[in-house]
Amino acid sequence: MKAAPPATLAEWLAAHTDTELVALLQLRPDLAVPLPASMAVLAARTEQRASVLRATDELDTLDFAVIETLVLQGAADQRSPNPLPRAKLRTLLGDRVPAAALDASVARLLGRALVWGSDAGLHLTPSAQEALPWPLGSATELPDALTEPEITAALIGLSPQERGLLDKLAATGPRGRTRDAAPGTPEDRPVQRLLALRLLNWIDEETVDLPISVGQLLRDEPVTDPHVLTAPQPALRKQGTTDVNAAAAGEVGELLRHSASVLDVLGQAPAPALRSGGLGVREIRRIVKQTGIDEARIGLIAEVLAAARLLDKGSPEPLADDGTEDFWAPTTTTDAWLAVVPSRRWVVLAQAWLDLDRFPWMIGLRDANDKPLAALSAELRNVHAIRDRRAILGLLAEYPAGNAVTAPDLGRALAWRQPRWRRHYRLESVERTLAEAETLGLVARGAVTSAGRALLHGRPEDAESEMAAALPEPVDHVLVQADLTIIAPGPLTPELQDRVSLVADVESAGAATVYRLSDTSVRRALDAGATAAELHNLFTAHSRTPVPQSLTYLIDDVARRHGRLRAGMAQSFVRSEDPALLAEVLAAPVSGLLALRAVAPTVAISQAPLGEVLEKLRAAGFSPAGEDSSGAIVDLRPRGARIASRNNHKPSWRPNPPSPEQLQALVSELRAGERAAHTRSSQTVRSDGSRTTTTATINLLQLAARTRRSVHIGYVDASGVASQRVIEPLKVGGGQLDALDPVTGAIRHFTLHRIATVALVD
Known part of the structure; x- marks a missing residue:
């Protein structure tokens, strides 16, 4: 005999398996806090407006089309619901979307308890209508709107007054009230011209409405059509994976070199923090002058270094004595980071950027008071930064390796997938996020790199291996020129890098670094304890070109005068x-x-x-x-200021979701409470079911343990949360009750003085 369809949402939830309930709580963890006492309580929570809006954030355009269809068919009407059979839903939307995709959409909505019921009739949670990202009817009615090229062409010929009116509606809300919408208004009035151009929709004599696509274009959002129920397919540009990884390796080499330069400059002269806590424009320009790095790039590098705890704000040692309280300076972990291999250093920076709850690309933009946003300032923090960043790169990583996608195509695909978040995927936001990802070596030539793909999937060890394979092998030789320059044809081995940097200054950097030898640089090496013989041996052993006589003379001449x-x-x-x-x-x-x-x-x-x-x-x-007390030459070069590294990590950008094991335990508790709520009790300590004294409670529990009878208890836990449950007492003593939970089969322990009511079960 076929089971009758559930009459209420609580009945529908009660018919779920434990696995299905755990899956629901994973998708909507707010339903489990605090633990619902029964299915009726759980059902009420699933219909709460705030919970429903959170649950719809991840829905795509097709899901909202299903919700809109159910609303229009009366499936969300609380007073006289009209459940919609699944077969009719297929008839209404099946001509625009494959049946398999429609069934998958319904399954997503059922899994989130936004839709409930059976194939014979689907109900919609009433609050789901409020989550629609467009006016009701946009996805189900045939569209009669301008295309994106038509809107662009129409906007070009507008007067400043007409464009200002549209911009205001786009920023404040699509609907506006005006007397110029009335019939008989002169045609040259701005509202009448916009109505004629179909850039505004007429509602009534005093109301006009901004079309969705026009508002999206004015806000620089991806222009989407709610009537299109299949995901857009971006144009892919296939490239070789090796070429993509090689391009990223070049960017990573520059990133690591620039990061070391910024840390060195701030170590030699820490930057005073602004009163608001950021890094001032004057200090950034000082770093630009000393390193030659682009100003915008320094802002990004400073943000990433701070996120990686390599740069911090505080009182460095040695402390600058100019009255400033806080400085931006390298931390004590900087030296350890500089000592590890390049691929490991890259993982630290790339992971820090992925988990950065800030938008570095906003540096220099104007705030509400028309002041530029400073690097490392609190105004750059955004609760959506990590989510938006990972959404953009996550979508790009879904395409096969080596495939590049343009920023506009990514924005449109993301807006279709998450229409409630489409404002987060404006063209500027997507473009600048991809530009930062390219600087960090996660993306190159518009495609996700092999190392970036591994890091996005939570495999930092694999990411390090992939980047190590992409980076060029360190070289152990240089090319000494007659003009006293040294060319490093690639990244030098760490030991050779230190020795060459000590005796020569960087003149130009890139794939091949050029160093310049001078009296000052040679004297610096001698000051650090090197001898003339060691310097001669350095170039003789590591130069692939003959050592020029001018270099020999330079070293001997400086050494002759040095140390006298x-x-x-x-x-x-x-x-x-x-x-x-x-x-x-x-x-x-x-x-x-x-x-x-x-x-x-x-x-x-x-x-x-x-x-x-x-x-x-x-x-x-x-x-x-x-020299020291023994007469040996000592290296007195300044080591740079350092700030003690803080061990405490900043709190996560969102709370950790409960584990499946925790959710399984919560479901078991819910089942116990539900069983207790539907269990009849025949004998109680008092006529009203409440207990009288501790002695009476113990006597009844001991009786139940001897006769193997179940009891219904009301229990208040240590947090003050009351619950009802049915148990089988096994042992009473020592202020504790040991009982069998018939739902889970586990032995539970209850403190006697926390048992509020007790009754035998029929």
């Missing part, structure tokens, strides 16, 4: 094996600045710090070298 004059601590001292040289120093004006005093023909002392002594002597034209 030495400075130490007295607070500081200056010594030289050449008394004439020391006498020359003492006779120079710098001697007075440092308050040098001779204590021997070859030694003078000063109360100035050693670093200051070295700096001023070098500025005066001398070449001193720092």
Whole structure:
């Protein structure tokens, strides 16, 4: 015998299996908090407006067309519902969408309890009508609107007054009231001209309405047609996966180099934080001047470094003494990050950007007060940033590897998939998000890279391996030129990179980096403890070209003068094996600045710090070298300021959803409460079912345990939540009741003083 269709939503939910209820709570986790006492309570929650609106955020255009059809057919009418048979729904929409897609849409709505019932009659949750992203009838009635090219052409010829009227309606709401809509109004009035051009719809003598497509175009949203029930198919541009990964590797190389440069500049001179907490334009321009990096790129890099905890705001050590409370400076984790392989460094930055709850591309835009938004300022934070970013890249990653999709096509596809969020996929937003993704190496040439695809799917180890394979292998040689330049034909090995950077300055960077040797750079290497022999050996061993004689002369000449004059601590001292040289120093004006005093023909002392002594002597034209107490040359280069890294992570952008195991336990509790609500009790401690004394409660529970009878109890847990349940007492003692839960078969433990009511079950 065929079962009768459910009469109420609660009955329909009660007929679900535990697996189906768990799936419902995974899709709508707000229904489980707090735990509903019965199916009637769960059913009431599924119809609450706020919950319904949240549940419809992920629905696509076809899903909303089904909802609209059910509304128009009366399936959402609470007073006299008219459930719609599934067969009739297929008749109404089947000419515009395949049957399989329509059935899948109905299944999505049933799975979210937005639609309930059987094939004989489908009901709609009344609040679902309020979630429609367009006026009622847009998806079911035949469209009579201008196409996108027609709208674009019509907008070109508008006067400023007419365009301003349309822009206002697009920003504030599609419906407007005006006396110019009345018949007989002169045709040259702005409203009448817009009505004639079909850029406005006439509602009545005092009301006009902005067509959906016109409003979308004015707001720079993807122009979508609610009547089209099949997803748009973007034009794919096929490219080689190897070429895409290689292009991304080039961007990653630049990203890592620029990130290291920004950290180095801020380490040498931390940037004072703005009063609002951001990084000021003046400081960004200082970084631009010292690094040569584009200003917009520095803003993005600063945001990513801060998200990765490599850059932070606070009081760095050593602390700048200029009255500023907070500075932006590298953290103590920076040195460890710089020491790992490039692919690992990239994963840290790329993952930080994916999880960044901010929009870096908004830097420089104007806020409500017409002030530019600063990098690292609180105004860039947006609760939708992570969701929007992952939606854009997630859709792009759905296409086969190497396939590129344009930003407009991505925006249209996303707007069809999530029409309630279509304003988030404006062309500017999609384009700038893709541009940031290309800078980070997740996208290249319009396609998701292999490493980016792995990272989007939550596999950072695979992403690191893919990026390591795409990045060029480090080289262990350089090309020394006769003009005292050094060409690195690729990324150098870490050891060679450190040694070359010590003795030469970067002149130009890219796929091949050019370094420049000079007196200053060679002296810097000697100051760090290198010897002339070690520098000669460096170029002899690693240069694929003959070492020019000019370089040999340069190293020998600087080394000959270097270290003849030495400075130490007295607070500081200056010594030289050449008394004439020391006498020359003492006779120079710098001697007075440092308050040098001779204590021997070859030694003078000063109360100035050693670093200051070295700096001023070098500025005066001398070449001193720092030494320690044993006479060995020490590296006194500044290491840069650092801020202590904070171990505490910022809270997640959204709460963690409950696990399937937790939801299964909640469903079991719900089943127990439902069973208790429908169980009849015949004997109670009192005539009203409430308990009298603890002794009476214990006696009844002990009786039930001896006779193996079920009891109906009212229980209040430690959180104060009351529930009803039917159990089989097993043991009573020690202030605790051990009982069998007949629904789950598990042994449960109840505190006796929390049992509010108890009754034997018939």
